[in-house]
Amino acid sequence: MVAVAVLGLATGSSAQLQYGFYNGKCGANDVEAVVQSVVRARFARDAPIVAYLLRMQFHECAVNGCDGGLLIDGPGTEKTAVPNLSVKGYDLIADVKAELERQCPGVVSCSDIQILATRDAVALAGGQPYAVRTGRRDRRQSRASDVVLPAPESTAAQSVAFFGNLGLSPFDTVLLLGAHTVGVTHCSVIKNSRLYQYGGRAGVTDPALDPYYAFVYKTWVCPNTAASDNNIVFLDDQWSALRLDNNYYKLLQSNRGVLPADQNLYGDWSTRWIVDLLANSDLFPSIFPQALIKLGEVNVLTGAQGEIRKVCSNFN
Ligand code: HEM
Structure with missing residues (x-):
């Protein structure tokens, strides 16, 4: 197997x-x-x-x-x-x-x-x-x-184990999280874990987060009020937020990953080399699809199994 x-x-x-x-x-x-x-x-x-x-x-x-x-x-x-x-x-x-x-x-x-x-x-x-x-x-x-x-706070080992259970490799795992080169999260997801209660300690910011980014998030994007919970944070920085490029990996190299699960890929030696490879080369846009293809073939039904729905939101 x-x-x-x-x-x-x-x-x-x-x-x-x-x-x-x-x-x-x-x-x-x-x-x-x-x-x-x-x-x-x-x-x-x-x-x-x-x-x-x-x-x-x-x-x-x-x-x-x-x-x-x-x-x-x-x-x-x-x-x-x-x-x-x-x-x-x-x-x-x-x-x-x-x-x-x-x-x-x-x-x-x-x-x-x-x-x-x-x-x-x-x-x-x-x-x-x-x-x-x-x-x-x-x-x-x-x-x-x-x-x-997987939780947003997943360690690299937890992320790798999760995708391992689906038959995907550590390399695939790091590639797949590269999907975070597009899209956003909400302040509520990172306020405790990264900005205001790192390690469960009130007032502590994750030391793995670049201090300038931490300042920007805490001051403007996700101030420490309930009203900011639904504010959005670009997972990649906003200038390349909708491009499928390798900027996500470059951000991890400079401690600017947004979710703990993102930054943890760089904090763990077993996945850091993959981040470095993808950050320092043009490989990502051409090999990302290989991991998506594998993800797209996990545990599918074929032949006479299941059904072809008439409407996707309802069983026939
Ligand atoms: C350990 C694995 C992962 C974790 C912990 C994780 C976690 C998250 C979280 C917390 C958000 C933000 C949700 C929100 O605030 O609304 C998010 C967004 C996103 N995730 Fe992941 N994710 C993981 C893997 C993946 C994978 C494998 C893909 C696709 C191949 C993916 C694609 C995305 C995209 C594109 C967004 C942005 C969505 C949007 O802008 O609406 N993620 N992820």
Whole structure:
């Protein structure tokens, strides 16, 4: 199993995914082109969609696999679990699904739409275009109690172990957290752990945070009042906030990572060399997709398993 994971070979259901699975299955329509055109139009007016979709792919695939479970509405579903309350982008998936249902009803799964849409947004944001295999099916189950995701305070070892359980390597882990090169967090996530109560001690700021950044956050972005909880903080600095570049890793090198889980990748010798490699080279935009592809094939349903939903937010 270890050798299989290292070599990245497909096992189980993921072995049944195929490039171009939908070719010829949607009349004369090109399914991947339909997805791409909807994503492109959205990206043109709402570039943060790339952040929404990346985070969605993570929260989707890391919980029971890439099975569309996150998309289901209703009490007690994955969507209602606390870490998912700030996930966005469901409307884009619904738009793509509605368009595909018009063209060929009951053919394209919601879980494939998530993977294809993320792929297209990543390329629009500066990532290297990449091919993905399709043929996923949607699970007829979605439970909030299954949602276990890493805490923002995760150590590097905890992050590596989390992704290790999904069959991904330490290198993949550092690559995947590079998704934080786009998007934001909220002050509430970092106020205690980094700014005002480091180590549970009142008034203490995380010594691993660059003092100038700490000053800026404490003074302007996240002042120590409840009113600032919903203020946003760019995970990468705001000038490259929506570019899929390696600036995130450069920030870690200068103690400017935002989440503890980000900065911890640089604080731990076992992952620091990967951060350095990605910060000091142009590799990231071209190899990030390889980790996303692996994440996108975790524990998929194929063949006769699950269903093809008519509406992504409801079971058939
Ligand atoms: C140890 C692993 C991870 C932790 C602890 C973590 C934690 C977080 C937290 C706390 C936020 C901010 C949420 C908010 O304030 O609304 C966030 C945002 C984000 N995460 Fe992660 N994350 C991890 C891994 C990943 C992975 C693997 C991806 C995708 C491949 C990802 C993509 C994103 C994106 C794009 C955002 C910004 C979302 C937006 O702007 O709306 N994260 N993450």
